[in-house]
Amino acid sequence: xxxxxxxxxxxxxxxxxxxxxxxxxxxxxxxxxxxxxxxxxxxxxxxxxxxxxxxxxxxxxxxxxxxxxxxxxxxxxxxxxxxxxxxxxxxxxxxxxxxxxxxxxxxxxxxxxxxxxxxxxxxxxxxxxxxxxxxxxxxxxxxxxxxxxxxxxxxxxxxxxxxxxxxxxxxxxxxxxxxxxxxxxxxxxxxxxxxxxxxxxxxxxxxx
Numbered sequence: 009x010x011x012x013x014x015x016x017x018x019x020x021x022x023x024x025x026x027x028x029x030x031x032x033x034x035x036x037x038x039x040x041x042x043x044x045x046x047x048x049x050x051x052x053x054x055x056x057x058x059x060x061x062x063x064x065x066x067x068x069x070x071x072x073x074x075x076x077x078x079x080x081x082x083x084x085x086x087x088x089x090x091x092x093x094x095x096x097x098x099x100x101x102x103x104x105x106x107x108x109x110x111x112x113x114x115x116x117x118x119x120x121x122x123x124x125x126x127x128x129x130x131x132x133x134x135x136x137x138x139x140x141x142x143x144x145x146x147x148x149x150x151x152x153x154x155x156x157x158x159x160x161x162x163x164x165x166x167x168x169x170x171x172x173x174x175x176x177x178x179x180x181x182x183x184x185x186x187x188x189x190x191x192x193x194x195x196x197x198x199x200x201x202x203x204x205x206x207x208x209x210x211x212x213x214x215x216x
Contacts, residue, residue: 031083033059034066038080042123043116047077047130050123077127078137085141091149097156098203101175104149105195108176112183113190125184146172156206167211174211175202 037058041050050073056063070076092103112118128135146169153168162171178198182188205211 030059030061030065030069031079034061034070034076035080035083038076039120042077042127043119046123047073047127047134050076052076074131074133077124077131077134081124081134081137081141085144089145089148091152093152093155096159097152097161097206098199100152100156101171101199101203102196104152104172105175105179105199106192108179108183109190109192109195112179118183122184153206162206163209163212165212166206166209167213170211171202171206174205175199 034055037055038050040058041054045054052066052070052073053063055061055076056066059066066076070079092100094100094103110117111121124134124138128138149172150168153162153166153171156162157164157166175198179190179195182190182194
């Protein structure tokens with residue numbers, strides 16, 4: 009077997025140690041740029057100037073704006089976030105729904121995450137990174153449903169993935185499609201509706 013290795017795709021290397029600070033600074037610059045200018049207005053030159061990292065280094069490690077956005081999403085997915093544990097299913101779902109409203113409930117808070125979503129419509133690489141981010145994030149959330157099953161709050165066999173998507177989907181629809189406001193009462197209402205559906209067995213596998 010050959011010992012030669014091919015060069016990694018820019019923006020896919022996960023550096024550690026001192027270079028982790030470089031990656032973090034670049035990620036912060038990407039977030040700021042997306043919030044201020046959106047994906048179409050984000051440039052490598054802006055990220056280099058904002059982060060204090062030489063443009064040549066940015067090009068060498070990330071290659072392009074696509075690489076920068078993809079790596080920023082990768083880094084976001086490496087955080088230590090854990091889903092809430094309130095002691096009951098409805099409380100956990102309510103906390104998850106409220107996090108969505110905190111993220112997308114105001115123009116300033118939603119600027120960067122909305123720009124990530126917009127980027128996914130213009131770049132397949134950004135789209136894949138966004139899918140990977142939410143796949144991983146929702147997978148973490150599935151534990152709230154498994155705990156509910158263990159406590160007897162949800163029927164055995166409940167589709168955990170479907171439940172955690174259901175509690176955020178109406179909020180995403182209003183925030184990103186119809187552009188209607190979302191708030192805490194709406195988050196609580198959504199969580200209560202999904203919890204009731206879980207108890208009724210709505211998320212059990214369909215019988216054939």
